[in-house]
Amino acid sequence: MELNRENLVTLVDEIGGGKMVVLDHWPGRSGFAGRCFFVMDLAVAGALQGGATCAVLSSRLPKILDRHRHWFDGFRTVGVNVCRYGEVLLTSESTAADRYCRRIAELFQIRCVVVRQLALEDLADAIVKDSASARFPVETVYCVAHGPIQADQLLGKVADNVYALAVSSNGNVEKALQQRLSGEGDGTRTFVLHENSLTSAAVRQRLLRTGAIQWLLLPEESAASSTLAVSSAATARPITLAEIKEDEYLIHWTRARPEAWPDQSEARYFDDLIFGTHGSKHGDVYSLCRILASQRIFGSANLTRDRSPVVCFSDVPLSQLREKTVFRKHLHRWDFLPFGIGIKKKVLEQRFGGRPVIYGDQKTWQALPTDDRPLFQIASSRDQKIDWRQEREWRVVGDVDLRRVGCADAVVFIGNEKHLEKLSSLSLFDLIVI
DSSP states (O other), rough: OOOOOHHHHHHHHHHHHHHHEEEEEEETTTOOOEEEEEEHHHHHHHHHHSOOOOEEEEEEOSOOGGGGGHHHHHHHHHHHHHHHHHHHHEEOTTTTTHHHHHHHHHTTTTOEEEEEEEOHHHHHHHHHHHHHHHHTTTTEEEEEEEOOOOOHHHHHHOOOOOEEEBBBBTSEEEHHHHHHTTTTTTTOOOEEOOOTTBHHHHHHHHHHHHHHHHEEGGGGOOOOOOOOOOTTOOOOOOGGGSOOOGGEOOOOOOOOSSOOOTSHHHHHHHHHHTTTTTOOOOOOOHHHHHHHTTTTTTOTTTTTTOOEEEEEEOOOOOGHHHHHHHEEEEGGGEESSOOEEEEEHHHHHHHOOOOOOOEEOOOHHHHOOGGGGEEEESSSSTTTBBBBGGGEEEESOEEGHHHHHHHHGGGESSSSGGGGHHHHHHHHEEEEEE
């Protein structure tokens, strides 16, 4: 089918029952056309035509999101402003801010419209599927173009107000902003957050010279910091490696987590990030703090082939952690980090059913009985560069409840002394700086 307005109207009328409209331009103030058509519900068209819209543009953030507090302070401020002035929040599925836009729309009861680019042949199926699964507050505008348009560029073209939170030099977002600023009309504004850790001074100056407005966060716009509650029963004391028998312990090291905790929903994690609560901290030390505060190591199914949640341990001695610390590029994570908890092997075996991992290949997996499958681990990577057997892994299926571990049966280990006071207030187990 040829892409033209007549064919689109015929197709949409058959699906939408007269409740949808096809436009050859954006219905808001920008009136953007750009050789594309916009398909939407009549009510959405009315809202876009009669009110102001805004969009959040941002370059991608590194995976450990809690290191970028100013980004979320800025984002939360956008949500407050949108709510205050009754704007429609625009987003697009492939943009860096999309997931957070959807969540803040739900939290603040903001009208949120997703601008979704589709090929003509995919339009009918998408409308039917979205109509069946759509839920407040997200609504959809379908953009059917003669050629692909970069998502940030499209939002920059159609939104009345744009908030730029992080802009990488010469990246897609800077190019989208420069295109927007070169054709920006009356009644539209482009704000660039003044934060050098997110947008360099050089990039910001380039944008300001072409018409962007510098945006400064006031101190009260930053979320108040909070700390983990501490256990009044904590009895930890610092000890040395020489005071324990290393071969008696299996170790569970903690690492920064770039997503929700195993027992935390994605929505709750986003809320912690947006509002700056203590739950937003997901670094390696905070992972350990969370274990000690909750007195539980939660199992995860991220790396088990049969999707059983397990807690992983290693039989590598504590004294060897420093020399073994390595970044796994394909997994985007560090292994053998010097933060975690060591529990006596006999305790893990007798009280939690801990067992050594079964290393092997596809044939090994297929031959395993169901009960043993949570213990399976491929012996080496496909390119043979990583021998996973060097981790000497053990696993416990399910969670490890630390309330079932005696104070003398575990130790907490950390990489430097600066965290000693914080962890001493949380831990019931002795602490070792390695």
